[in-house]
Amino acid sequence: MTLVLENVELSFDGFCVLNKINLTVETGEFVCLLGPSGCGKTSTLRVCAGLETPKTGRVIVDGHVMTDGHFVLPPEKRKIGFLFQDFALFPHLNVFDNVAFGLKGMAKAKIKERVEEVLKQVQMEKYAPALPHMLSGGQQQRVALARALAPKPDIILLDEPFSGLDSGLRAEIRDETLHVLKTSNVAAVMVTHDPEEAMFMADRIVLMKAGNIVQDGTPVDLYSKPVDHFAASFFGEVNILKGVIKDNKAQTVLGAVDTVGFSDGEKVDVLVRPQNIKLRRLSNDQKERANSHIEAARYLGRESLLHIRLEDPSGETTHIHARIDGQMLPREEEIFTAEMDVESALVFRAS
């Protein structure tokens, strides 16, 4: 069961919220929509579910056109499950009736069977007679998931389903949800603005920014081969070093990085993550080769964060961060030189 968005455009009162979105989700695949607040993640989900009708572009599910800018299939006919950020459990119905809500036109016994089955799947079978307000946040989340899964949708959409939970519970529920979804073999699209959560859950991550898709790929791709500054910095802090191309290499204060597709003399930014900065202790006679000065060092538990001032031969300074394993708090008189892991450095045209 594939879900395809083709050139989907959505605007509210003339303000463009989605700008020609193209997206494909395959059967059983788990895709995360990731991006900063207001970039259009929720809107994308709502378009898929039919809760919002795009101005132009097509939404296709399993080869059937859901909307194409002229015609539209209303949400109730789409068989797409939706898990809302606030869970949206019906307060006047108990857990059983909430889960049974989407099971229409089935025999009573069949409904009971199915509700019990999904409740068991989310380990909430004991709570069938409870009303939503009697449940904790985590329990409500599970009921909402059960309710969305009960009609056996082919696609399930999840809008920041864990953001309402406190951090301890979040890890646990996240894990459970992933297992439930994987055993149900539905295609899932989940929205989050937490990159770590996306890496944890997703087969594929779609990174969005201001109504556009910036990058679409596996978690490894996004982390190690980001397409631009924004994508790189979204998955954790990066240091930016100014550089100039010479002989197909980007020359920086921390050395040269191999590049392709740049011309000589072009200005570039070289991005290095803090954990890819290494420090080498120098002996006293190598003093003049030192390029860095450690301004502060903080022990963070598993690793240490160093604030480093780099100085290039012309006297220009750059402030960078380095993360070093273990406790490494340098002493005053020690002299270091910083080096970067050239392999992992990323080179982009200067912005």
Add this chain to the structure above:
Amino acid sequence: MFAYPAKLKKLKTINGWTLFTLISALIIASPVLVVLSHVFMPSGDVWAHLADTVLSRYIYNSIVLLLGVGLGTLVVGTGCAWLVTMCDFPGRKIFEWALLLPLAVPAYVIAYTYTGLLDYAGPVQETLRLVFGWTSARDYWFPEIRSLWGATTMFTLVLYPYVYMLSRAAFLEQSICVLEVSRTLGRTPFQAFKDVAFPLARPAIAAGSALALMETLNDFGTVHFFAVDTFTTGIYRTWFGLGEPTAAAQLGACLLIFIVSLIALERYSRGQAAYHHTTVRYRALRKLQLSKPKQIISFVSCFLPVLLGFILPAGILLNWALATTEWWLNWQFWGFAFNSFILSFVAALLAVILAVLMAYGTRLHPSFWTKLGVRAASIGYAVPGSVLAVGIMLPFAWTDNFIDSWAREYLGISTGLILSGTIVAVVFAYVVRFLSVSFNAIEAGLGKVTKNMDCAARTLGHGPAETLRKVHLPLIRASMFSASILVFVDVMKELPATMIMRPFNFTTLAVRTFELASDEQLAEASSAALAIVIVGIIPVIMISRTIAKSRPGHES
């Protein structure tokens, strides 16, 4: 695998819900449009005649009445609200809700009651004559209750609760911090009220006054009974006395334009004074401790409005009703009561159903047009019953005549009056007038249902109508109930539209009260009036409970 239905709906065609909302709104707004359209219609010299003779009196009386009632309700309403929210004195807790009680008494009822009490043959003057040995009216001076000032007093007594209610809510919302700061900056409690609390509460006070003034302009029973000629009585007389519906509609249009400017003024003043609370910290209001004499003054100031606006008139009515049991221990009286009940019930039912559908329609497809439509449909509340009657009767009579002559020509039968002079017309008038009452309640109720509830139901396979039935209706049951109670009671009290539009020989409690009172049978009118007052207490209880529940940071 599931096969998807190929039933795609065409986009951009106007959908059923929007269409329904717009058509309903148009129908509801049509009487107002009819009245306004008469502004440009020639009415011959009737208008000139009116302008020469009575118009200036209508305008003078209406304006004096409005000014008097505006000032009276402002002083009594805000004064009492300030006392019960900010000061501590014996009985304050009781006054908090008791001050709302006069809301249960329609203006015409209190007018009849006080007339019975204070006019020449009433017990007050009789006692005075007995005590001082006067024998006739020439021997002494006594204020004439059937006068402009009398009417002003009557309106003030029963309408101040509107101002009281809204200004009290506003005072409660004001953080005590703001007021305490002003005290520490050297203001006395009274100066703090005058310089800080009152300006902050001004939008609410203006809204309350606007409601009171609209009720004043709507009134027919009181001014008719007191022979104070205002626009409302003028419309009635022009139509039925002079037989000039067009001129009546034009008078109505004048009144409407005046009211609309009043509302616009209120909106404008609200916009001008849209203060935002700079502190979100609400602390329990610490009441001002008063000295003994001040406590007594506060007590009396709050007690008087309740006494004069409710206890005294209700007591007199009860007294009269007990003395005239033959007037209500009979089938005829209960027949009138039944008529009132049926009308109120049907109108409440229709108003709530329509409000639910329209509010849900706008919720589904909020657009400029649906919002405009809903606005237009809510204007009925500002339109006096008599104006509404003109706006409904004119097109209804025209339609009836058209159908009748058509039927006569082609079918050889006379259909008579189908719309005008039937229950249909009266109920329609009620729905037009009170739709906004139910709409506001329903809209507030729907607003509490989050949008994701709709979305959840939709993605779980339920269409809009089914979602309404299975999700919204159960969730807004309480709002629907209170909406229907409010409309029910309003219809029960309604006089002018009922008077003008009721079918021949169809009498309700309100009409009965009016008829008997017009025949100077005040004591005999008491049972019907008392019944209306008793029913009117229900919403007062409801309102006072809502207010008690919604007070931030206030002791419960």
